Amino acid sequence: MTVGKWGYHPGNGVDNFLDKKCKIGVLFCKLFTKISLTLRSEFGEVCPYGFFLSFRGIRNFSRFVIFYHFFIYMSSESYHIPALLPEAIEGLAIRPGGVYVDCTFGGGGHTRGILSALAESGRVYGFDRDKEALGNAPEDSRFTFVHSDFRYLSNWMDYHGEEGVDGILADLGVSFHHFDKAERGFSFRSDAPLDMRMNQSAGITAAELLEESDERRLADIFRTYTDLRQSGQLAKAIVTARDHSPILTTFELAEVARKVIPPQREKKELAQVFQALRIAVNDEMGSLRQMLEESLQVLKPGGRLAIITYHSIEDRIVKNFFRSGTLDGEVEKDLYGNVKTPWKQITRNPIVPSAEEVERNPRSRSAKLRIAEKKKDVR
Numbered sequence: 086m087t088v089g090k091w092g093y094h095p096g097n098g099v100d101n102f103l104d105k106k107c108k109i110g111v112l113f114c115k116l117f118t119k120i121s122l123t124l125r126s127e128f129g130e131v132c133p134y135g136f137f138l139s140f141r142g143i144r145n146f147s148r149f150v151i152f153y154h155f156f157i158y159m160s161s162e163s164y165h166i167p168a169l170l171p172e173a174i175e176g177l178a179i180r181p182g183g184v185y186v187d188c189t190f191g192g193g194g195h196t197r198g199i200l201s202a203l204a205e206s207g208r209v210y211g212f213d214r215d216k217e218a219l220g221n222a223p224e225d226s227r228f229t230f231v232h233s234d235f236r237y238l239s240n241w242m243d244y245h246g247e248e249g250v251d252g253i254l255a256d257l258g259v260s261f262h263h264f265d266k267a268e269r270g271f272s273f274r275s276d277a278p279l280d281m282r283m284n285q286s287a288g289i290t291a292a293e294l295l296e297e298s299d300e301r302r303l304a305d306i307f308r309t310y311t312d313l314r315q316s317g318q319l320a321k322a323i324v325t326a327r328d329h330s331p332i333l334t335t336f337e338l339a340e341v342a343r344k345v346i347p348p349q350r351e352k353k354e355l356a357q358v359f360q361a362l363r364i365a366v367n368d369e370m371g372s373l374r375q376m377l378e379e380s381l382q383v384l385k386p387g388g389r390l391a392i393i394t395y396h397s398i399e400d401r402i403v404k405n406f407f408r409s410g411t412l413d414g415e416v417e418k419d420l421y422g423n424v425k426t427p428w429k430q431i432t433r434n435p436i437v438p439s440a441e442e443v444e445r446n447p448r449s450r451s452a453k454l455r456i457a458e459k460k461k462d463v464r
């Protein structure tokens with residue numbers, strides 16, 4: 086299976102985009118130019134189709150088509166480039182008339198991949214807790230956008246009258262858009278209010294979390310979600326700083342963190358501090374756990390669940406759940422010592438991006454894809 090199979094959608098790279106749209110545009114341009122020149126040589130300047138068949142008209146029209154599609158390509162590409170796109174779509178083993186859920190719609194790259202493998206009768210529900218993602222929704226009657234946390238998967242499927250789905254995909258974390266839009270407060274590279282909520286109309290901001298949490302809770306957050314040796318020191322530094330004045334911006338947090346982070350590891354560890362806070366603000370592990378449990382209720386027997394993780398803790402949760410069917414990873418065995426699990430593992434080891442993908446999309450480098458199938462005899 087090649088990436089090109091999924092057609093024109095963000096993440097396929099400029100080459101594929103050029104293949105699919107621009108090359109067709111260029112072919113049209115050449116064809117109409119030829120017709121125009123032939124007609125002009127036949128009829129002279131009194132050609133009845135005037136401007137449209139004139140060389141300049143056609144050339145400008147073709148340029149417009151090419152730039153229009155290039156603009157669409159660039160705007161969707163800059164929202165997000167999907168990781169492991171062909172691998173995830175292939176892993177879902179899509180049934181053409183099936184019902185699919187993309188738990189993390191984002192820029193819609195994976196959703197478009199699913200849609201391109203579906204027949205007219207198929208359906209896709211795209212969840213995103215960030216309403217800005219709605220701007221990327223494809224104009225396609227088979228698609229429904231759900232502005233919600235994916236932890237409520239089962240309720241939403243009931244609401245839409247779906248009795249079971251054939252596949253679920255989740256590409257966890259945040260999109261490039263979140264990092265690149267400074268005012269969302271996810272990045273230490275630009276100064277902005279410390280927000281970090283994926284859904285800006287719910288929950289508390291990162292600044293509020295820093296203000297309300299005691300030192301122990303802060304230390305727990307950094308200890309759990311970073312490799313920092315100085316998690317306790319960082320929590321202490323935050324509490325000392327906020328006693329003086331509240332930490333309200335990304336730069337203010339970075340300044341406090343720099344007091345305990347060794348300069349030679351500054352970039353890497355600042356990124357981890359910000360990531361840890363983001364995970365806590367959005368209760369990302371809570372959402373993941375609930376969605377995993379609900380996936381078993383929602384999937385039809387034989388349906389597939391594909392999860393792309395970017396953090397070792399997420400990956401461990403998914404790995405244990407696929408192995409045991411429980412969130413605590415406790416395996417149940419039958420009389421003969423066989424592990425009782427509702428899942429058939431499709432990937433024993435996670436699929437990771439190729440060197441070529443990482444070069445094209447460095448932000449995909451920590452992605453890990455795991456796929457499991459709900460056993461056919463599990464109701």
Ligand SMILES: C[S@@+](CC[C@H](N)C(=O)[O-])C[C@H]1O[C@@H](n2cnc3c(N)ncnc32)[C@H](O)[C@@H]1O
Binds near residue numbers: 189196283
């Ligand atoms: C890594 S991006 C997914 C990108 C997407 N696969 C694409 O191809 O563009 C993750 C997206 O999921 C959303 N998201 C993260 N956690 C969520 C949750 N618990 N519920 C709903 N949406 C969530 C984020 O807002 C973000 O837009």
